[in-house]
Amino acid sequence: MRRKLAAGNWKMNGTGDGLGELRTLSQSHSASAVDILICPPATLLHRAGAVLDGSGIATGGQDCHAAGSGAHTGDISAAMLADAGATAVIVGHSERRADHDERNDDVRAKAKTAMEAGLMAVVCLGESLAEREAANTLDIIAGQMSGSIPDLSTGENLVIAYEPIWAIGTGKVPTMEQIGEVHGFVRTRLDRRFGAGVARSVRVLYGGSVKPGNAGEIFAVPNVDGALVGGASLKADDFSPIIHALEDAAG
Ligand code: 13P
Numbered sequence: 513m514r515r516k517l518a519a520g521n522w523k524m525n526g527t528g529d530g531l532g533e534l535r536t537l538s539q540s541h542s543a544s545a546v547d548i549l550i551c552p553p554a555t556l557l558h559r560a561g562a563v564l565d566g567s568g569i570a571t572g573g574q575d576c577h578a579a580g581s582g583a584h585t586g587d588i589s590a591a592m593l594a595d596a597g598a599t600a601v602i603v604g605h606s607e608r609r610a611d612h613d614e615r616n617d618d619v620r621a622k623a624k625t626a627m628e629a630g631l632m633a634v635v636c637l638g639e640s641l642a643e644r645e646a647a648n649t650l651d652i653i654a655g656q657m658s659g660s661i662p663d664l665s666t667g668e669n670l671v672i673a674y675e676p677i678w679a680i681g682t683g684k685v686p687t688m689e690q691i692g693e694v695h696g697f698v699r700t701r702l703d704r705r706f707g708a709g710v711a712r713s714v715r716v717l718y719g720g721s722v723k724p725g726n727a728g729e730i731f732a733v734p735n736v737d738g739a740l741v742g743g744a745s746l747k748a749d750d751f752s753p754i755i756h757a758l759e760d761a762a763g
Contacts, residue, residue, distance in 0.1 A: 514667070516737055517671060518548050519548075519602075520746075522551060522552045523742060525746055528556070533751075540748070542569070544568065546762050547570070551571070551600070552571065554593070557571055557573065557597055557598055560597075571598050572599065572600030572631075573593040573600075573601040573602065574601070575588070575601065575608055576626055578621035589625075589629075590628070590629035601631050601633060604623070616659025619660040620659060620661065623635050623665075623670075627664055627669040631669075637652075638652075638653075638677050639652045639678075653674070657672075658705075667714050671717060672698055674695060674698065679720025680721070682720075684721060686720075692734055692735065692736075695718070699716065716735055717736070724750060724754055724757070727739065728757045728760070731758055731760075731761035
């Protein structure tokens with residue numbers, strides 16, 4: 513079945529000083545019963561990979577360009593991430609959608625390029641507070657799924673992260689019923705588009721203010737296969753209990 517996944521998104525945080533946190537994590541969670549992925553800034557990918565070498569903890573990028581290479585100053589290709597040791601990349605994070613005006617089409621193109629480069633694409637979806645309050649959440653998720661997820665997706669190359677925008681970095685978390693509703697909906701939509709085999713194997717993560725104190729109840733929600741963690745992934749003391757909660761949920 514689906515192997516659970518604890519993913520950390522460091523966002524625009526971290527210099528070489530933060531690598532000690534990874535050393536601590538690798539000591540506590542090598543050969544874990546769950547998959548662990550750290551997405552540091554691209555500048556740290558190579559050094560993070562060296563620190564985590566042999567621990568089983570993987571590294572990923574936070575974004576990639578949709579093109580394979582070319583005149584795109586400041587951008588990073590999927591192949592460059594892979595060359596720096598990454599095995600995954602986050603695409604379509606709401607902060608990229610907001611800060612860089614990324615649309616579903618852009619996200620799908622990036623995910624496709626990432627998959628073709630052999631990376632696992634972590635495609636982010638999520639509604640704004642206004643959309644939630646207008647009872648449009650499932651419509652938004654359906655549109656983001658059909659627009660952002662490439663046809664070549666499989667259980668190996670696709671992970672979906674449901675991150676309600678209003679829960680990111682705010683300390684606010686949806687009710688467990690709300691999380692379960694969206695995750696169940698995502699699974700049903702995957703089944704309808706890709707069939708039961710793919711729907712059964714794609715991991716669907718929850719993200720948005722996941723902390724040691726709420727991880728256990730979130731991981732008990734059906735169809736939640738792990739978490740995409742921002743702030744609490746920066747410190748081993750915070751991320752480690754979240755990983756432990758997921759290991760407990762994995763049995
Ligand atoms: P926080 O865990 O800091 O709320 O961030 C969630 C997130 O955006 C992960 O991608």
